[in-house]
Amino acid sequence: MTPNGSSFSRSVMPMNRDDSASHEASTASGEQTAPAAVSGPSVKIRARDINVFYGEKQALFDVAIDIPEKSVTSFIGPSGCGKSTFLRCMNRMNDTIPICRVTGAIEMDGEDVNDRSIDPVVLRARVGMVFQKPNPFPKSIYENVAYGPRIHGLATGKDELDAIVESSLRRAGLWDEVSDRLLQPGTGLSGGQQQRLVIARAIAVGPEVILMDEPCSALDPIATAKIEELIDELREQFCIVIVTHSMAQAARVSQRTAFFHMGRLVESGATDEIFTNPRDSRTQDYITGRFG
Amino acid sequence: MLTWIAILILAALSGLAFLMGRRKALASAGGSPAKMHSLPGYYGTYVALWVGVPAALLLFVSIMFGGRLEHGLLIANQPPVLHQLSAEQKELFFQDAQAQAEGRQASEVIYAPDVKAALDAKANEARSYANAFRQGTFALMGVLVLAGFLWTFPRLNKDFRARNRVEGWVDGLLMACSIVAVVTTLGIILSLVWESLRFFSSVSPAEFLLGTHWSPQIGMRDDQVGSSGGFGALPLFAGTFLVMMIAMCVAGPVGLFSAIYLSEYAGPKARAVFKPLLEILAGVPTVVYGFFAALTVGPIFRQGFNSLGGLFLGGPLNELGLYLGQVQNQMALVAGVVMGIMLIPFVSSLSDDIINSVPQALRDGSYAMGATKSETVKKVVLPAALPGIAGAFLLAISRAIGETMIVTMAAGLQAKLTLNPLETVTTVTVQIVTLLTGDQEFDSPKTLAAFGLGLTLFAVTLVLNIVALRIVQKYREQYD
Numbered sequence: 001m002t003p004n005g006s007s008f009s010r011s012v013m014p015m016n017r018d019d020s021a022s023h024e025a026s027t028a029s030g031e032q033t034a035p036a037a038v039s040g041p042s043v044k045i046r047a048r049d050i051n052v053f054y055g056e057k058q059a060l061f062d063v064a065i066d067i068p069e070k071s072v073t074s075f076i077g078p079s080g081c082g083k084s085t086f087l088r089c090m091n092r093m094n095d096t097i098p099i100c101r102v103t104g105a106i107e108m109d110g111e112d113v114n115d116r117s118i119d120p121v122v123l124r125a126r127v128g129m130v131f132q133k134p135n136p137f138p139k140s141i142y143e144n145v146a147y148g149p150r151i152h153g154l155a156t157g158k159d160e161l162d163a164i165v166e167s168s169l170r171r172a173g174l175w176d177e178v179s180d181r182l183l184q185p186g187t188g189l190s191g192g193q194q195q196r197l198v199i200a201r202a203i204a205v206g207p208e209v210i211l212m213d214e215p216c217s218a219l220d221p222i223a224t225a226k227i228e229e230l231i232d233e234l235r236e237q238f239c240i241v242i243v244t245h246s247m248a249q250a251a252r253v254s255q256r257t258a259f260f261h262m263g264r265l266v267e268s269g270a271t272d273e274i275f276t277n278p279r280d281s282r283t284q285d286y287i288t289g290r291f292g
Numbered sequence: 293m294l295t296w297i298a299i300l301i302l303a304a305l306s307g308l309a310f311l312m313g314r315r316k317a318l319a320s321a322g323g324s325p326a327k328m329h330s331l332p333g334y335y336g337t338y339v340a341l342w343v344g345v346p347a348a349l350l351l352f353v354s355i356m357f358g359g360r361l362e363h364g365l366l367i368a369n370q371p372p373v374l375h376q377l378s379a380e381q382k383e384l385f386f387q388d389a390q391a392q393a394e395g396r397q398a399s400e401v402i403y404a405p406d407v408k409a410a411l412d413a414k415a416n417e418a419r420s421y422a423n424a425f426r427q428g429t430f431a432l433m434g435v436l437v438l439a440g441f442l443w444t445f446p447r448l449n450k451d452f453r454a455r456n457r458v459e460g461w462v463d464g465l466l467m468a469c470s471i472v473a474v475v476t477t478l479g480i481i482l483s484l485v486w487e488s489l490r491f492f493s494s495v496s497p498a499e500f501l502l503g504t505h506w507s508p509q510i511g512m513r514d515d516q517v518g519s520s521g522g523f524g525a526l527p528l529f530a531g532t533f534l535v536m537m538i539a540m541c542v543a544g545p546v547g548l549f550s551a552i553y554l555s556e557y558a559g560p561k562a563r564a565v566f567k568p569l570l571e572i573l574a575g576v577p578t579v580v581y582g583f584f585a586a587l588t589v590g591p592i593f594r595q596g597f598n599s600l601g602g603l604f605l606g607g608p609l610n611e612l613g614l615y616l617g618q619v620q621n622q623m624a625l626v627a628g629v630v631m632g633i634m635l636i637p638f639v640s641s642l643s644d645d646i647i648n649s650v651p652q653a654l655r656d657g658s659y660a661m662g663a664t665k666s667e668t669v670k671k672v673v674l675p676a677a678l679p680g681i682a683g684a685f686l687l688a689i690s691r692a693i694g695e696t697m698i699v700t701m702a703a704g705l706q707a708k709l710t711l712n713p714l715e716t717v718t719t720v721t722v723q724i725v726t727l728l729t730g731d732q733e734f735d736s737p738k739t740l741a742a743f744g745l746g747l748t749l750f751a752v753t754l755v756l757n758i759v760a761l762r763i764v765q766k767y768r769e770q771y772d
Contacts, residue, residue: 124659
């Protein structure tokens with residue numbers, strides 16, 4: 001809950017609602033189900049009326065949100081509130097669960113990702129994903145990063161592939177640590193390094209969006225700090241959506257925050273406002289630690 | 293009869309000890325079980341165990357080894373008339389004496405009158421030994437019962453930790469069971485090694501392992517044809533290897549691919565149908581596979597090859613045609629293919645387990661990169677599961693070389709050093725069966741050769757199993 005001392009911690013912390021005077025007043029209207037207007041960068045993903053069912057059980061109810069280009073959006077909320085489920089709707093990972101059913105529209109650059117004409121395999125190359133537990137393949141570091149470019153035929157020769165691997169590892173901030181042992185197994189790295197390797201793997205296919213499902217929950221504070229630093233850098237090129245249990249992390253890395261509760265999107269808006277001046281009492285209770 | 297009465301009495305005494313122990317313990321607590329360390333039944337059980345078990349063990353030991361002791365005493369002094377008998381006849385004589393003493397059916401040998409008299413004398417002697425032995429046993433049992441009772445009963449009171457003591461007995465029982473398993477295994481290995489050493493004292497290990505001439509018949513007379521004997525087991529190893537390779541060529545791909553289908557592609561409904569069916573296949577007795585091979589697959593293969601040979605006759609491949617025309621029912625190919633079918637469920641269910649234990653996170657990672665199902669299976673799941681699958685294959689190989697019924701019925705008996713799957717070959721297991729079935733004398737190299745083969749087979753499968761289990765174990769640890 002407390003800032004871990006890293007240089008990029010923002011001043012806005014979940015517990016210090018008293019200094020809300022230093023922030024501008026809410027710009028959005030009080031309507032909760034409509035997405036808060038996105039100011040600045042254009043909208044990358046626009047979701048409307050998303051309902052998700054696992055068999056008979058409904059996991060998400062009428063979620064609607066706009067996710068802006070080239071910025072970090074964080075999803076917060078108590079366990080089981082549906083934030084990960086919603087994340088997995090965006091690259092259709094829920095397709096791999098047989099009993100899962102999704103209704104509603106998710107548009108990426110104006111195209112419905114659930115449309116029949118969209119091949120989920122192609123979609124997932126555009127929407128990368130990083131999981132809670134680092135899941136490098138049991139291959140070498142090099143092969144882990146080269147996996148995506150190989151299956152999508154992104155490199156025509158060995159040199160080109162080498163270049164992609166190097167630049168991806170550099171952008172993931174891992175190159176200096178592993179450049180001398182690219183052929184060693186990726187599973188031999190530390191947890192934090194593995195997570196950055198997985199991010200490099202996702203970057204290597206040149207995605208437009210990167211989804212991160214609690215990417216730091218299995219890491220120690222120092223590794224977490226490195227990942228957060230990395231997220232901050234990647235924001236300049238990618239649209240990043242991160243699910244997190246740490247409100248401090250949401251405050252530190254994201255520009256926009258969405259609060260989920262019991263399968264509903266309660267509130268979304270600029271991170272500063274959500275943490276300093278939430279409109280909904282449930283959001284306020286959650287970020288002040290009264291539940292969750 | 294007396295023994296049965298003794299057992300009944302022992303059981304009754306144990307029951308009585310139980311009641312007495314229980315009652316004394318209860319009385320010491322003023323009749324209130326809540327004030328006692330253990331439930332009342334434990335006190336009774338504790339006394340009953342000490343009263344009953346040592347005596348019962350003694351009885352068991354005396355029944356097991358009493359006959360042998362008597363035998364030793366009987367042959368200690370031999371009546372002079374026996375000098376006219378051969379060693380085997382003497383052996384029979386003493387067996388008959390013991391049988392007559394116990395009122396069992398003796399052998400049908402008609403003895404000469406003087407020998408018959410000696411036999412009756414020996415039978416009387418045996419009877420007196422048996423009586424003395426039995427009386428001694430019963431007396432000792434009585435002492436044990438009394439000692440057990442005196443050892444435990446006076447110590448009973450409400451604070452006595454009867455529950456812990458009884459659980460100590462259970463500990464002992466469990467340990468005894470595992471010791472039985474270990475000791476039996478050791479005994480088998482030792483007897484195998486011992487008999488093999490006897491075999492290798494007459495046939496050198498080098499000749500056995502590297503020789504190419506296998507004809508283990510030893511003639512009854514020295515001038516008999518083929519009496520020389522040949523103990524070069526290389527053709528057997530080659531035959532075993534050939535059949536095993538054919539079996540693995542069938543079971544490997546089919547088993548692995550069906551495992552991939554079941555674990556990655558099949559829906560819950562297909563899985564619910566296929567899994568039990570495969571398990572039924574695993575439950576078919578190997579002798580059934582054996583006659584399936586000999587009576588169904590063998591003739592089909594022979595006819596197929598014979599008519600295939602007919603196509604080549606008169607052409608440039610006339611020789612091949614002639615060869616295929618005379619292929620027999622029994623060949624390595626038939627045994628190998630049917631053995632492969634037998635191994636499919638084995639390979640499949642082991643591989644299925646291993647593929648299932650590849651973490652879902654790896655599949656998700658691959659799908660999230662935009663990989664298709666087949667790419668995910670080929671490039672992530674299978675490489676991750678490879679060590680475990682290699683272990684599964686090794687286990688299947690060790691089963692293939694130890695398999696007996698199918699090769700006995702379908703591979704043939706001729707020891708040929710060949711890698712041609714259309715020839716009849718013979719395997720290590722088949723030779724063990726043929727060496728040891730029928731009337732045998734257990735001293736000739738012919739029968740001892742079976743132990744040499746058994747030891748070799750045991751060593752190979754042991755090494756294979758150890759390696760395979762270590763691989764599988766290491767693989768499991770990687771993902772735990």
